[in-house]
Amino acid sequence: MTVDAHLHLWDLDRVAYPWLTDALAPINRTFAFGEVRPQLEEAGVDRVVLVQAANSVEDSAAMFAVSSPMVAGVVAWVDLLDPELAARQLDEWSLHPSFVGVRHLIHDEPDADWLARPDVRASLALLAARGLSFDVIGVLPRHLEHAVSIADELPSLRLVIDHLGTPPVGAASAEPWAGLLTALSQRPNVWLKLSGLTTLGAGSDAARLRPYVEHALDAFGAARVLYGGDWPVSTLAAPYADTWTLTQDLLADLSAPERADVLTHAAERAYRLPPKRD
Numbered sequence: 656m657t658v659d660a661h662l663h664l665w666d667l668d669r670v671a672y673p674w675l676t677d678a679l680a681p682i683n684r685t686f687a688f689g690e691v692r693p694q695l696e697e698a699g700v701d702r703v704v705l706v707q708a709a710n711s712v713e714d715s716a717a718m719f720a721v722s723s724p725m726v727a728g729v730v731a732w733v734d735l736l737d738p739e740l741a742a743r744q745l746d747e748w749s750l751h752p753s754f755v756g757v758r759h760l761i762h763d764e765p766d767a768d769w770l771a772r773p774d775v776r777a778s779l780a781l782l783a784a785r786g787l788s789f790d791v792i793g794v795l796p797r798h799l800e801h802a803v804s805i806a807d808e809l810p811s812l813r814l815v816i817d818h819l820g821t822p823p824v825g826a827a828s829a830e831p832w833a834g835l836l837t838a839l840s841q842r843p844n845v846w847l848k849l850s851g852l853t854t855l856g857a858g859s860d861a862a863r864l865r866p867y868v869e870h871a872l873d874a875f876g877a878a879r880v881l882y883g884g885d886w887p888v889s890t891l892a893a894p895y896a897d898t899w900t901l902t903q904d905l906l907a908d909l910s911a912p913e914r915a916d917v918l919t920h921a922a923e924r925a926y927r928l929p930p931k932r933d
Contacts, residue, residue: 656931658727659695660704660922661817661850661883664688670713674763679891686887688721691895694886695725698899702727704883704926706790707758712744719751727928728755730790735759735778742781749785755926756788756815761798770801779805783812788926790848793820799835806842813844815925818851818885822867825856833870840874846925847875849917850883852901853892861904868905877913881921 665672666685675683695703703725705718715731731754733744748754761769769775770791782789793799793816806814816839822832839845849868857863872880882902889898906914922928 656701657699657918658702658922659700659884660881661706661848661885662703663706663708665708666717670709670717672709681891682887688723691886694895702931704728706730707732710760726753728926729753730756730758733757735775738774738777741778752929756790757782758790762792762794767795767797779809779812783809788813788815790815790817792817796831796835803838806845810844813925815846815848817848819867819871824863837874846879846881847871848881848883851885853889853898858892859897859901861901877909877916879921880917881925882918
């Protein structure tokens with residue numbers, strides 16, 4: 656069984672996505688589950704985790720409305736700046752068995768220290784108390800620094816770092832990314848998502864991505880690295896089939912149990928996924 660732990664959907668007739676502009680014209684349209692399902696099946700993906708793509712309850716509600724046994728989990732949104740409201744929203748989302756975690760588009764916040772705000776930390780404590788995870792979009796080194804701080808402050812909160820923490824593909828140095836990833840790996844409540852690979856600047860060039868993926872696997876171990884296709888954002892660089900082939904290439908040197916961890920078990924552990932529905 657294979658889990659794609661990072662899949663987006665959006666319906667532009669029902670939900671607003673301010674970040675979708677003409678600059679992203681190829682994906683500035685509706686993407687429904689029916690479009691990606693045959694691509695997932697062709698790749699051998701059995702289950703998916705839907706991940707929020709807007710800081711809105713409407714986006715989360717739309718994900719929960721998807722009816723498919725392939726949907727193993729939903730990473731939704733709550734207003735982390737308002738702990739009382741966040742608690743009520745968590746109550747509402749918890750009515751859905753597929754609710755596994757929360758994410759906020761922190762990279763769209765002008766304040767690089769948004770994760771350090773006291774109200775945000777108080778809301779993250781609510782997630783920890785409820786056994787939920789929190790996805791971190793680590794675009795800036797500062798985001799990863801805050802993730803280290805959160806992991807220490809809330810050791811019972813499972814953190815999932817999206818898109819390998821955005822490694823500096825093609826740069827002269829891998830720092831400070833490499834050092835921050837090592838620091839994060841030393842916190843046992845942190846997982847790392849092998850997602851967004853084709854849009855990191857290397858397309859489907861496995862050779863350019865391999866040093867960063869190898870560092871991630873060396874630091875975290877396969878048991879805490881999980882696969883995510885990042886569809887449909889990934890289609891800006893390559894079709895889903897190419898993303899899947901690239902991932903297989905990058906994992907080729909792993910043992911069979913290690914590949915099973917990355918492709919299945921790490922996601923099950925990070926998100927505490929419920930059993931598959933028939």
